[in-house]
Amino acid sequence: ETLVLKSTDFVGISFWLISMALVASTAFFFLERDRVSPKWKTSLTVSGLVTLIAAVHYFYMRDVWVSTGASPTVFRYIDWLITVPLLMIEFYLILQAIAKVPVGVFWRLMIGTLVMLVGGYLGEAGYMAVWPAFIIGMIGWAYILWEIFAGEASKINAQQAPANVQSAFNLMRWIVTIGWAIYPIGYFFGYLTGASPEASSNALNIIYNLADVLNKIAFGVIIWSVAVSESEKK
Amino acid sequence: ETLVLKSTDFVGISFWLISMALVASTAFFFLERDRVSPKWKTSLTVSGLVTLIAAVHYFYMRDVWVSTGASPTVFRYIDWLITVPLLMIEFYLILQAIAKVPVGVFWRLMIGTLVMLVGGYLGEAGYMAVWPAFIIGMIGWAYILWEIFAGEASKINAQQAPANVQSAFNLMRWIVTIGWAIYPIGYFFGYLTGASPEASSNALNIIYNLADVLNKIAFGVIIWSVAVSESEKK
Numbered sequence: 001e002t003l004v005l006k007s008t009d010f011v012g013i014s015f016w017l018i019s020m021a022l023v024a025s026t027a028f029f030f031l032e033r034d035r036v037s038p039k040w041k042t043s044l045t046v047s048g049l050v051t052l053i054a055a056v057h058y059f060y061m062r063d064v065w066v067s068t069g070a071s072p073t074v075f076r077y078i079d080w081l082i083t084v085p086l087l088m089i090e091f092y093l094i095l096q097a098i099a100k101v102p103v104g105v106f107w108r109l110m111i112g113t114l115v116m117l118v119g120g121y122l123g124e125a126g127y128m129a130v131w132p133a134f135i136i137g138m139i140g141w142a143y144i145l146w147e148i149f150a151g152e153a154s155k156i157n158a159q160q161a162p163a164n165v166q167s168a169f170n171l172m173r174w175i176v177t178i179g180w181a182i183y184p185i186g187y188f189f190g191y192l193t194g195a196s197p198e199a200s201s202n203a204l205n206i207i208y209n210l211a212d213v214l215n216k217i218a219f220g221v222i223i224w225s226v227a228v229s230e231s232e233k234k
Numbered sequence: 235e236t237l238v239l240k241s242t243d244f245v246g247i248s249f250w251l252i253s254m255a256l257v258a259s260t261a262f263f264f265l266e267r268d269r270v271s272p273k274w275k276t277s278l279t280v281s282g283l284v285t286l287i288a289a290v291h292y293f294y295m296r297d298v299w300v301s302t303g304a305s306p307t308v309f310r311y312i313d314w315l316i317t318v319p320l321l322m323i324e325f326y327l328i329l330q331a332i333a334k335v336p337v338g339v340f341w342r343l344m345i346g347t348l349v350m351l352v353g354g355y356l357g358e359a360g361y362m363a364v365w366p367a368f369i370i371g372m373i374g375w376a377y378i379l380w381e382i383f384a385g386e387a388s389k390i391n392a393q394q395a396p397a398n399v400q401s402a403f404n405l406m407r408w409i410v411t412i413g414w415a416i417y418p419i420g421y422f423f424g425y426l427t428g429a430s431p432e433a434s435s436n437a438l439n440i441i442y443n444l445a446d447v448l449n450k451i452a453f454g455v456i457i458w459s460v461a462v463s464e465s466e467k468k
């Protein structure tokens with residue numbers, strides 16, 4: 001039996017759209033890698049890995065959604081559990097292109113990530129009431145924000161970066177603030193409004209999907225554009 | 235009938251996570267290969283082969299686990315039978331980047347590997363009682379350890395290596411000791427504790443999976459990082 005994507009299933013259409021955009025982004029980052037100078041190559045590799053992993057997961061998520069209408073929660077969290085740490089590595093690589101960064105910064109960002117995702121999963125998979133789980137997740141995210149705005153990572157950037165890497169760092173900061181904020185909004189509309197199960201699950205998935213476009217694809221494109229312009233200077 | 239990964243099946247989730255991480259690692263090692271100097275390229279190729287082979291096996295193992303709940307023993311040993319010798323080749327390549335190494339060292343490491351894996355398979359596949367098979371496997375591993383800590387391989391390293399290749403060699407030594415030790419621990423919890431079949435098989439698979447992350451992915455990343463820093467020197 002083939003899976004049929006209905007022309008009225010807009011959430012399903014968004015899964016489909018994004019899965020294809022992720023495939024294209026992966027090819028883009030991997031191919032463009034040879035245009036940039038060596039120290040930027042790993043950043044593009046990592047951007048491509050994020051979209052590659054997400055592409056595979058979106059194919060599975062799409063099928064779960066189209067064939068059962070259920071939220072593909074497990075696959076989403078497996079994806080996040082790999083891709084968010086990769087984004088943290090990306091961050092760290094950009095900082096390191098500028099200065100010696102203590103590994104402690106990296107591990108603290110990782111711990112924040114884990115708390116955020118474990119909290120969310122406990123709530124979404126039904127291991128815990130949805131509100132307290134949400135709060136745990138928010139604490140993890142708040143900790144990451146604190147680290148990049150007020151902690152050690154922020155100081156390194158302020159002191160040592162050349163102007164245009166500093167602006168890349170700023171952009172990334174805003175991605176982690178504004179871009180990532182879309183996820184808890186999705187969680188909120190998915191579990192905390194008291195709307196019907198169908199409306200909730202539509203909202204949840206469409207918002208998470210939108211957030212992924214921004215945070216996986218747009219984030220990578222930003223890095224690509226900084227990498228290209230930095231490489232052309234020399 | 236589609237395979238459904240349940241949100242409570244943590245062993246299944248770990249299979250899934252690792253299969254994806256292996257795909258990403260393979261892309262990573264193959265792409266990053268062009269950043270390092272020629273004599274390091276083969277090491278990155280080999281790291282990528284290890285994760286590629288493992289990725290394919292993990293897709294099959296994941297399906298066996300998710301659809302039947304049984305331990306995918308045959309696939310695991312087929313994987314190990316290719317990847318462990320590849321890791322031995324990796325070792326040998328690193329030694330050879332430093333000095334002329336007698337091929338005898340290589341063959342002795344291979345014989346140790348074979349004894350270790352054949353022992354384990356005889357026990358896990360039910361050809362032999364689990365305890366004696368375990369002991370045969372342990373003898374193979376002990377022989378490998380002896381070779382790299384006290385045998386000819388260890389002497390070559392001590393005499394001729396520059397400081398930072400020596401430290402890479404040391405790291406690898408610890409991987410073969412600490413990293414590989416996780417496998418017999420998995421075997422122990424899988425067959426030798428007298429726990430229920432379900433608990434045993436959960437423990438076996440989660441421990442083996444964890445061990446593979448460390449020994450296939452982390453090991454490759456270590457080699458990558460040495461290769462990059464060595465290549466940038468010149």
Ligand SMILES: CC1=C(/C=C/C(C)=C/C=C/C(C)=C/C=O)C(C)(C)CCC1
Nearest residue numbers: 083120137138141180183184187215216
């Ligand atoms: C704060 C918060 C959340 C945040 C999730 C985030 C921020 C996910 C980011 C994913 C990314 C960036 C993927 C990129 O590839 C949850 C778990 C939804 C719910 C609990 C509260």
Ligand SMILES: CC1=C(/C=C/C(C)=C/C=C/C(C)=C/C=O)C(C)(C)CCC1
Nearest residue numbers: 317354368371372375414417418421449
């Ligand atoms: C000692 C011992 C074992 C060791 C297995 C090992 C060490 C496997 C290593 C696999 C690797 C490193 C794969 C990497 O790709 C067995 C067979 C479990 C059981 C018998 C005793």
